[in-house]
Amino acid sequence: MKHILMIGAGKSATAAISYFLSHAKTNKWQLTLADYDTKVAALKLQNSPYGIAKSIDVTNAASRRKLIAKADLVVSMMPPAFHLPIIKDCIALKKDFINASYATPEIKALAAEAKKAGIRILCEMGLDPGIDHLSAMKTIHELQTKGAKITAFRSYCGGLVAPISDNNPWHYKFSWNPRNVILAGQGTAQYREGGLTRYIPYNRLFTQTAPIQIEGYAPMEAYANRDSLSYIALYGLTDAATFLRGTLRVEGFCKAWDALVQIGLTDDSYTISNSATLTYKEWVKSYFNSGAVQANPHMPIINVIAGYLAGSKKKHEIIPMLESIGLFSDEVIGLNNATPAQILQQLLEKAWQMQAHDKDMIVMQHQFEYSYRKKNYRLNSTLVLEGEDQVHTAMAKTVGLPLAIGARLLLQRKIKEKGVLLPLTSEIYTPVLSELEKYGIHFKEKITPQA
């Protein structure tokens, strides 16, 4: 009997829980599902004889360690900030650990300790990060093994709404943590292009997009992720002139999102003191003054913004998009001392909420440029996966399944390496990608000879 402790039973945990329960009998697994709210955990277990719901306060060391001590493997579905103390407990108690979040510098610093404890801390085993690594590394190793020289690598991923459920002018609904969408890109994006490190500051990020066409789907666009550079060496592509990781949206999204950024509505660094009583319209108005737009102070805010966007190419499309999310509404915000980002999130959670039968969609594409036997090629490797409904989303599947399969590999002692691990080696990506295919998660490759 092997004991799996899964911490966090939120929306994104569903697919992993199903995997554990449906494979429990054969593998002799017992799942302890721990959440702050035992009821939430119990609901997700649906009376399975292989699952037990427990309550946990992850900020309380005793509460954590009591459960971790009894486990053979710890699976964390908690938000990023909570992983570090759990990992430290796992090292102290010599338990393997897996999550779907980035291995932060603080986590990476524990590598030697984890190795010494003889355990595996396997991070970045979700979708992005996760499936992106698995699938990119497979192709990179294949190309390198046959002697091809990779000159450019670009990788894009987006959690979108499926065309059938796409009924708003942004072509976007939330299938994941809304806060991450609001704060996306803050800082400076760094990547490599044409052999040079490149920088795109936040204030230009959503205007410097690349067009991406996925066969059979509406035109898309990609903006650069904040950190591409740290993956160049990990992917073994230090000789590639171009290395970029980006995020996909349906064409038109970024131009309108940029308007929100430029006005100042995505800022999370200060609070609006009277946000409890202001209306959304008054809030937006407070980002403009009469001097700024050379207009009279009684001009409706929608006209003020139209004037502000006058230089923008897609002004006539942006205004109705801003209107569609309720930005000019007379409704009272009703949040106390909220940051602009928090106010915007409240507005967007209403506008972009998935309805019960809405389907989401995951799109991932790696674009390789390489030379092989003196000829140049372009290889596109593409994954498109649509979800079933609001609960069985493509997002939950693509995050939860690699995590669960990775957990299986750890429980079956299939991963020999110890320490803090990323899924970059064949030992991990071969069995995981192979099993993901059974769930309909597979990449299509297209190779085009270049001039």
Added chain:
Amino acid sequence: MKHILMIGAGKSATAAISYFLSHAKTNKWQLTLADYDTKVAALKLQNSPYGIAKSIDVTNAASRRKLIAKADLVVSMMPPAFHLPIIKDCIALKKDFINASYATPEIKALAAEAKKAGIRILCEMGLDPGIDHLSAMKTIHELQTKGAKITAFRSYCGGLVAPISDNNPWHYKFSWNPRNVILAGQGTAQYREGGLTRYIPYNRLFTQTAPIQIEGYAPMEAYANRDSLSYIALYGLTDAATFLRGTLRVEGFCKAWDALVQIGLTDDSYTISNSATLTYKEWVKSYFNSGAVQANPHMPIINVIAGYLAGSKKKHEIIPMLESIGLFSDEVIGLNNATPAQILQQLLEKAWQMQAHDKDMIVMQHQFEYSYRKKNYRLNSTLVLEGEDQVHTAMAKTVGLPLAIGARLLLQRKIKEKGVLLPLTSEIYTPVLSELEKYGIHFKEKITPQA
């Protein structure tokens, strides 16, 4: 005999040192001038019998306290970050303190302790903050005393170059800490206009300027300071619909500065890893890629930026301004792991350095709107002061003299209030403004009846 301990003998300390030495005999003062480098301090004292140069390490508590213990008054000319420990020593050793920097929340939190110790911590006694408070409060109290109702207050200040020494297209040279100029405005400016709190994010700050015309000078423009709100109550203007503090530049500066901001060159939050070997031109190039400007990758960077600025109204003026500071130069940066802001500072310190006979200029203007006996008025109160040369600058005078005169008031026990003080009361502004007039620092008022 009264002992003045002055900490920091930098460029901006000159005028205050002169004041102390020339008034030493009459007032029976002894000045101890302490700097990290005793030689710098000794040079500034010019063999005066009333001055002693000492070495101090302000980060070393013992080094600080040894000197503070012997003083009757501590005058700090250190950069803002160093004031707090000095102030704490002053409270422990029961010594009066004065500086020309902002009273931070940490300093304000010491008010009760300072009061209990029976001492005065007098902050914001320079130019801005300093003379702005003194002169604004005098007019505010005069208007309120005669029964006028102030509806709008706008206050602008700029450290500029005098017209006779103005020979670059930015119409700007450094008369003060260059780093503060590079980082100016980062964050979100907050002020009040038309009864509403207004916000201007950094990415729009230098485009939302107000035109300011000072009689006899080239047209100027003002951008909003980061924090106007916290002065509304301190100035007793909670009923005013408009309250704004801003910074002055000669017209045209802000549009070109905005280009530097938009490109990303003022950022201080990350380092350019290869800045030691990159040229300035390559550095700027790294903020653009071929995709971003829809141009071929071999296009000269000056053309790329012209393309990027295509939507901007003053493009033909901005490009030569950027060229004038060396932004497209083939010179190697030569700084190790520098932030964009540090690289830009190095470039601007060469381009905007004051030469030996260059004169700087201080401009300050308060604009009041008020009603009095059922009529509306506008009152402009304006200070213009030109410096003598690179050493005897208007900046050093306007920062150092209020500080020195404030020190005199403290030494002569003319300030009765105890605790952490700002120069907002008649007890302080009346004698200081009166003595500043003798040094040519005085405001001209102009009242215009309004419709």
